[in-house]
Amino acid sequence: MKTDYLIVGQGLAGSLLAWHLIQKGKRVLVVDRDEENTSSKVAAGLMTPVAGARFKLPAGLPERLSFANQFYWDVEERTGQRFFHHKRIARLFRNAEEPIRFQERSEEDPELKKLCAPLALPDDLIDTSQGGFEMKQGGWLDVPAFLECTRQWLLEQASYAIGSVRSEEVKVSLEGIRWKNIEAESVVFAQGWQAADNHFFDWLPMNSAAGDILTVEIPDFDPGGKIINKGKWLLPIGGTLFKIGSNYRHDFESDAPCPQAREDLERHLRELIDRPFKTVKHECAIRPIIRRSQVFAGRHPGHEKVILFNGLGSKGVLNGPWHADRLADHLIEGTPLPDSVDLRSNLI
């Protein structure tokens, strides 16, 4: 079988790139291990425009935000599926300094001001005593639903297979690459944290972290459909069910849920809301982090036809569509990748 791009991994990264390459007229085969527990399948899927304690907006945020919104809406329209939910995020201040810093930043940066609205949460249910604000362009990508919809779309065009691609089995020549009976122009590894086992990329400074998420049932609690963020986030997922997370455990042995993390998240929830709740599920997965949550993409320095797309980190839902589009243009047209992202400009 011949294809243009063999994509290894159908997490968020592989899925986003497949959409962009196919929409730009390329043939793609995505091969995925179909594991139950991956970063993308466990991720909360929050799209948080104003993140961090300093309220500093990253360069290019408005463009990436509107690109992501448009991309998910287009895929929903095209597939007739629903997985992207536009939701306000209520950001509660965590200490006495934050409101002062937020006020200063809002005066300095008109973009921040545009993104924010006054807090409007029921204060009999939630501890809003320190104040806060609401982010207007936030949202929730139901990542497992997006992955499944993408998988179905790939299957319809014979562009998906279940399998495990060992990097050592991928033969690279000047003509292209070969894996088993597949011949492709190039191979893109979008393996998340498992890139650590890939002999082409075992030199990357992977700094992956495990993260725990609880699903909780909270009767008689309605924050108006909003996501609440106060150090941890609380995400309404329908009816009386909510997700709460997350943490970063760099010192992990497996993706098994951590009992201490569950206790910490439950304590946090008790401090946040004045309602009884019941934990119904505890999940954990390992996020791919390269350096400080920096996206790494592009061609291998020694192998033109071996490509990486990784490091989406905690802003993968927001930044991923824009980076996937840039990478697709880079592969097809040769347009340069941003220096901060291009693997070849970031050798260790």
Ligand SMILES: Cc1cc2nc3c(=O)[nH]c(=O)nc-3n(C[C@H](O)[C@H](O)[C@H](O)COP(=O)(O)OP(=O)(O)OC[C@H]3O[C@@H](n4cnc5c(N)ncnc54)[C@H](O)[C@@H]3O)c2cc1C
């Ligand atoms: C607890 C938690 C909460 C998070 N919350 C958010 C959030 O709110 N917002 C946000 O934007 N991000 C969040 N993230 C981060 C987000 O999950 C990641 O940025 C993103 O999902 C990474 O996608 P990926 O495709 O790079 O990796 P993965 O999701 O790990 O996907 C890699 C895929 O490749 C497959 N694979 C690996 N090796 C092979 C091989 N050799 N052959 C075939 N297939 C292979 C795997 O099975 C998997 O399907 C969270 C992560 C965690 C763990």
